[in-house]
Amino acid sequence: QQDKLNMCMSATHHKEKPGPEGDLYYQCAPWRENACCTANTSTAAHNDSSYLYNFNWNHCGVMSEKCKKHFIQDTCFYECSPHLGPWVQKVDQSWRRERILDVPLCKEDCHTWFEDCKDDFTCKTDWHKGWDWTSGVNKCPADSKCRKWTEVYPTAKSMCEQIWSKSYLYTTHSKTSGRCMQLWFTGENPNKKVAEYYLNNAQQHQSFALTTLLLMACAFLSVMVY
Numbered sequence: 001q002q003d004k005l006n007m008c009m010s011a012t013h014h015k016e017k018p019g020p021e022g023d024l025y026y027q028c029a030p031w032r033e034n035a036c037c038t039a040n041t042s043t044a045a046h047n048d049s050s051y052l053y054n055f056n057w058n059h060c061g062v063m064s065e066k067c068k069k070h071f072i073q074d075t076c077f078y079e080c081s082p083h084l085g086p087w088v089q090k091v092d093q094s095w096r097r098e099r100i101l102d103v104p105l106c107k108e109d110c111h112t113w114f115e116d117c118k119d120d121f122t123c124k125t126d127w128h129k130g131w132d133w134t135s136g137v138n139k140c141p142a143d144s145k146c147r148k149w150t151e152v153y154p155t156a157k158s159m160c161e162q163i164w165s166k167s168y169l170y171t172t173h174s175k176t177s178g179r180c181m182q183l184w185f186t187g188e189n190p191n192k193k194v195a196e197y198y199l200n201n202a203q204q205h206q207s208f209a210l211t212t213l214l215l216m217a218c219a220f221l222s223v224m225v226y
Ligand SMILES: Nc1nc(=O)c2nc(CNc3ccc(C(=O)N[C@@H](CCC(=O)O)C(=O)O)cc3)cnc2[nH]1
Pocket: 053, 055, 074, 075, 078, 093, 094, 095, 099, 100, 127, 128, 129, 130, 131, 132, 138, 164, 167
C-alpha cells in the first residue's frame, strides 16, 4: 500500500508520479520537495481564469485578495499534494478519472478560509457544476443570483464541504493533532503522516470486518453440521 501514501491522482493536470519540483511558485512552494504539480501548474494556480480550468473567481464582482489567497492555496493543495491516496476515488467525468472525497481538513484552515471570504459574494454552493460556460469562463447561471457569502454558506463547515462537492470533510481536529490535512504549512509536509494514520485505520477496519465475516461463517457452518 506504499503507493497510496505517495501518488498522484489521475486528473487534468496532475503528473503521473510525484517527485521534486524545485521551481514551484509562491503559495505552491511548500510542495517543492515532492509534488504532483509542475512549475507551470503552480504559476497558473495564481492567475485569474487560468488555463487550468478557466475558472473565474470574480463571478459575483471582484473577489477580495484575502479570500482569493485561500482559493490559490486550495488549488496548490489539490494540484500538488502527493499524499491524498486514502481519499482518491474513481469517477466518470469528462475532465478527470479520479477525484478526492472527504479529505479531513484541519479546522483552522477551514475557519480562516471562511472568515476571509465571508464578505464576498457568490451565486452557487457547488462550484463544480451548473455554471454557464458559453463565454469560455464560468458565469452565474441565469436562474441564480449573487448573494452574500454567508447566505450561501451559513457556516465554515458548509463552505468547506460543499464548495468542491465533498472534496473536504470538515473536522474539529486542529493542525497539531496529526489527524487532519493542512492546506497551509511551511517546512516538511505534515500531511504524509496524516495519510499514513488514516490508511492504517482503514486497513485495520478492513481486517476487522473480514475476521468478523469469517467467524460468522464458521459459526453458521458449525450450527448446520450439528
Ligand atoms: N479541493 C479541491 N477539490 C476539487 O475537486 C477541485 N476541483 C477544481 C476544478 N474545478 C472545476 C470547476 C468546474 C468545472 C466544470 O467544467 N464544470 C461544469 C461541469 C463539468 C462536468 O462535470 O462534466 C459545469 O457544469 O459547470 C471543472 C473543474 C478546482 N479546485 C479543486 N479543489
